Amino acid sequence: MSKQNTDTDVAFISALAELLNKNELTELSVKREYGEDDSLEVRVVKQATVVTVAAAPAPVLHHAAPAAAPAAVAAPAAPEDPAQHPGAVTSPMVGTVYLAAEPGASPFVTVGAQVSEGQTVLIIEAMKTMNHIPAPRAGIVKRILVEDGHPVEYGAPLMIVE
Secondary structure: OOHHHHHHHHHHHHHHHHHHHHOOOOEEEEEEEEEOOEEEEEEEEOOOOOOOOOOOHHHHHHHOOOOOHHHHHHHHHHHHOHHHOOOEEEOOOOEEEEOEOOOOOOEOOOOOOEEOOOOEEEEEEEOOEEEEEEOOOOEEEEEEOOOOOOEEOOOOEEEEEO
């Protein structure tokens, strides 16, 4: 690829990032064809920043000893993000999540249910296609983090299986 194409590609990617921010998008994917064996495929993703405001612990930390304050501030942040949990089942696609096979039917799983690896735990509808999402491991469903019929993003935590 020539230097001219490289400079143009950098400007193109910068324009995509600006478009992402300007329109409050979270993801943008584009493929540019230059010729028979020359193309550029770009995926620009904005990572969500999770801000947790804990009003009650702050006054307690002011009154704590200075040496204890940093440890107390760092400890609550770890369990807050379910996507970082080792048992998190994340969405493999963007779509609408369904907890049961059809309206009015019993859900595939409930909190406390034992699941086996490969068992369908929910469905994600994407582009009019119902995609069965299997449990990645055997275990017990500890938390269900989504609501039936609501949209989900790629990589969003759906449930915790331990």
